[in-house]
Amino acid sequence: NAGVTQTPKFQVLKTGQSMTLQCAQDMNHEYMSWYRQDPGMGLRLIHYSVGAGITDQGEVPNGYNVSRSTTEDFPLRLLSAAPSQTSVYFCASSYGQRTYNEQFFGPGTRLTVL
């Protein structure tokens, strides 16, 4: 199993550009989530999904969209990039629909917005 994969690993955007961060898992996990990690702060939840077709907002959803058309994929879209979105982004998944279970993280995407 590849586990949780994320692409790209690094990305540089200009203010106002849009892009999609890809996340995929091959463990048939129902729960998937996106976090951002900023210096001096804990991981913060952007959006999450408890199954295909179901998404919900986390702590810091503004400026981001998600969709979950399949169990495997959970892309994160930046609509109009801003310097405040410079961060490291992690996708995670877990078995079942709740966060009781072991969390599996992707390797992260380091995004810089100029």
Added chain:
Amino acid sequence: KNEVEQSPQNLTAQEGEFITINCSYSVGISALHWLQQHPGGGIVSLFMLSSGKKKHGRLIATINIQEKHSSLHITASHPRDSAVYICAVRGNTDKLIFGTGTRLQVFP
């Protein structure tokens, strides 16, 4: 004040020492996770606790629900244990709340 506080923020140890990292939280929880973030950035899950104590190799995690406190212990520490250790709690929703992490460096 953060809902999840970790202490210390930074910790330096000599190889072989016993390490303790603390996590205190202010919300009611249904589960607590300990995670390890490697120097390269990858994050792996170490433990999920809802009560009592768990042990895996040289790692031991305990939780006291009444005191809203959890500890992660590392016995016979090794340089390869150098990482950031992160505590995360699950409250009454599906969302995890993360601490800011404890950076551990173990020197030979």
